Amino acid sequence: xxxxxxxxxxxxxxxxxxxxxxHLLGLEDLSAEEILAVLDTARTLTEVSRRSxxxxxxxxxxVCVNLFFEDSTRTKTSFSLxxxxxxADVLDFSVSTSSVSKGETLRDTARNIEAMGxxxxxxxxxxxxxxxLLARPGGVNCSVINAGDGSHEHPTxxxxxxxxxxxxxxLKTEASGLKPFSALHVAIVGDIANSxxxxxxxxxxxxxxxxxxxxxxxxxxxxxFKKLYPDHITISHDLDSVLPxxxxxxxxxxxxxxxxxxxxxxxxxxxxxxxxxxxxxAAAKKDLxxxxxxxxxxxxxxxxxxxxxxxxxxxxxVANGLAVRMAVLYxxxxxP
Numbered sequence: 463x464x465x466x467x468x469x470x471x472x473x474x475x476x477x478x479x480x481x482x483x484x485h486l487l488g489l490e491d492l493s494a495e496e497i498l499a500v501l502d503t504a505r506t507l508t509e510v511s512r513r514s515x516x517x518x519x520x521x522x523x524x525v526c527v528n529l530f531f532e533d534s535t536r537t538k539t540s541f542s543l544x545x546x547x548x549x550a551d552v553l554d555f556s557v558s559t560s561s562v563s564k565g566e567t568l569r570d571t572a573r574n575i576e577a578m579g580x581x582x583x584x585x586x587x588x589x590x591x592x593x594x595l596l597a598r599p600g601g602v603n604c605s606v607i608n609a610g611d612g613s614h615e616h617p618t619x620x621x622x623x624x625x626x627x628x629x630x631x632x633l634k635t636e637a638s639g640l641k642p643f644s645a646l647h648v649a650i651v652g653d654i655a656n657s658x659x660x661x662x663x664x665x666x667x668x669x670x671x672x673x674x675x676x677x678x679x680x681x682x683x684x685x686x687f688k689k690l691y692p693d694h695i696t697i698s699h700d701l702d703s704v705l706p707x708x709x710x711x712x713x714x715x716x717x718x719x720x721x722x723x724x725x726x727x728x729x730x731x732x733x734x735x736x737x738x739x740x741x742x743x744a745a746a747k748k749d750l751x752x753x754x755x756x757x758x759x760x761x762x763x764x765x766x767x768x769x770x771x772x773x774x775x776x777x778x779x780v781a782n783g784l785a786v787r788m789a790v791l792y793x794x795x796x797x798p
């Protein structure tokens with residue numbers, strides 16, 4: 463067996479039997495078993511990025527397109543690298559030079575791109591539900607991967623956050639119940655109302671058994687969120703009372719592009735009451751794990767000395783995102 467055949471065999475053998483989906487649209491629809499299938503596959507694929515030749519032939523001959531209607535640094539680059547490391551060809555779609563500016567619909571744009579032989583469309587869109595539109599009958603026949611839709615979900619960010627937590631905490635899946643996060647208390651802090659990252663994290667954390675506290679101003683943390691998972695979610699408007707009790711804190715970016723002035727009256731006030739500072743970190747558990755989906759507003763949600771501290775796993779999240787997105791692409795597109 464050649465080295466390439468050996469690598470391909472290893473990849474094919476890691477495919478969890480619990481995963482049968484063609485698309486990844488959100489974590490709300492996934493079971494605990496399916497979430498863990500992605501995380502387990504990602505763990506196996508992390509070693510690819512540590513090789514001298516960072517590539518395996520799992521998606522050789524496949525074509526993936528980045529269909530991004532919103533700006534992105536981490537997600538778009540990560541998906542491109544993930545596809546390339548699986549040996550797929552990658553096409554980056556540019557909205558500014560496309561027929562969208564002439565009035566072409568999202569569905570027509572996607573179907574025309576698919577007609578060129580595309581196997582997966584990775585879509586980021588300002589409208590919630592855009593990936594679902596493409597995945598349903600009458601849309602496209604290829605795989606659809608949600609890279610963030612409006613304020614609805616950002617499933618791969620949620621998955622990479624779960625992966626980062628599990629790796630840092632060395633969590634093991636219990637034989638019964640599949641609740642490896644059941645001993646953890648996680649705070650999600652900030653603009654919950656407008657955050658697709660928060661929604662994906664909430665779905666994933668709750669399904670894996672974590673206790674979740676949503677923290678922020680009353681205008682940014684609607685009480686309706688508690689109805690999603692009443693046995694797992696509590697709401698607080700006092701970061702100082704919550705921080706000493708949690709094992710993980712996920713500091714969200716303030717979504718200025720989606721905010722109204724009434725919902726966010728003062729940058730100074732927000733930073734004072736909800737920014738993660740060195741003083742607040744001193745009152746937390748010594749092994750508190752700090753996450754942030756990026757891009758960071760340094761000095762607002764989090765100060766630089768905390769973002770760059772030993773407790774921070776923010777850059778590790780970026781590295782883990784590559785393995786998670788490789789896993790998603792492989793499971794949706796490359797399984798035999």
